[in-house]
Amino acid sequence: MLTEGGRLTALLRHALKQHYGIRSEKLAEFGLQPFRGRKQPEPSTPATPGTPPGPEAASHPDATASR
Numbered sequence: 835m836l837t838e839g840g841r842l843t844a845l846l847r848h849a850l851k852q853h854y855g856i857r858s859e860k861l862a863e864f865g866l867q868p869f870r871g872r873k874q875p876e877p878s879t880p881a882t883p884g885t886p887p888g889p890e891a892a893s894h895p896d897a898t899a900s901r
Contacts, residue, residue, distance in 0.1 A: 847866060856869040857869050857870070
């Protein structure tokens with residue numbers, strides 16, 4: 835009986851997502867979470883703060899003007 839009940843609930847969940855769409859907020863009324871997109875990853879910064887500037891920074895015209 836439990837197996838059959840589990841299958842029935844899975845069927846109903848799938849049918850609701852088919853009917854309303856996976857992004858529909860209407861799914862929340864039935865206790866299902868609508869798909870709201872993935873979270874954007876935070877931009878990573880290089881972990882080498884003590885690295886001296888490369889030769890391209892020294893050859894830049896503004897780099898010598900500030901001295």
